[in-house]
Amino acid sequence: MALQLGDQVPDFKQASSMGDISFYEWAGDSWVVLFSHPADYTPVCTTELGEVARLKPEFDKRNVKVLALSVDDVDSHTGWIKDIEETQSVTLNYPILADSDRQVSNLYDMIHPNADNTVTVRSVFIIDPAKKLRLTITYPASTGRNFSELLRVIDSLQLTDNHSVATPVNWKQGDDCVIVPSIKDPQELQQKFPKGYREVKPYLRLTPQPDK
Structure with a gap:
């Protein structure tokens, strides 16, 4: 069964370009972005x-x-990393899982037979420190991912986990936020939102970003 938002993601142990990774232990109390690639030496990836x-x-x-994850082995990753560093003018500073046995791909439902029955689709998973799945996005092979958008989503998740707000369309750091509809008591509103708020509709109330 495919992972759904709020599910606890499965643990695994798998080889990587930086040694074996026991996922829960490696993640510790951090958030994680796990993102898959169809294969090594693919141009968009x-x-x-x-x-x-x-x-x-x-x-x-x-x-x-x-x-990162690709279904090729560590030796293949080593060669690909040299190409990445040469062509992208960077030092690769994070691990690529070597999922040649498809263990992680199958655990995280990354193989979609109607797209390709042997390699992973280009999926993204955002996982919180409690190992709960908070976001999934699956991209077609022809479209490169927008990692600035993933940073924006992480900012929203971390903000809304700690304050009684949601973030509206195209929100970015410093923009107004939406007060969650469940808060109706005037005293609670004043206590939680000392900067005040603007009521557009009873269900649509905007307040300055609480942690700024």
Whole structure:
């Protein structure tokens, strides 16, 4: 059965370009972005892995570890990493799982037979420190992923986990947030949102970002 939002993700132990990884132990109390690739030496994925290496300081600031996956073995990854570093002008600073036995691919339902019955689709999983699945996105092979969007989603998840707000369309750091509809008591509103709020409709109330 496919993983659904809120599910606890499965643990695994698998080889990687940086040694064996026991997932729960490796993740610790961090958030994780796990993202899969159909195979090594694929052009779109080469650009993606380079971009994630460039963005790693941004993930680090958010207590997020990044973990790639491809169905090829470690020796293949080693050669591909040299190409990534050469063509993308980066140092690859995170591991790529070597899922040649498809263990992780099957656990996380990354193989979609109608797309390809042997390699993984290009999926993204955002996993919180409790090992709960918070986001999944699956991209077609022709479209590179937008990792700035994943950072934006992580910012939203971390904000809304700690404050009684949701984030509206196209929200980014510093923008107004939406007060969750369940809060109706005026005293609670004043206590939780001392910066005040603007009522557009009774169910649509905007407040400055609480942690700014």
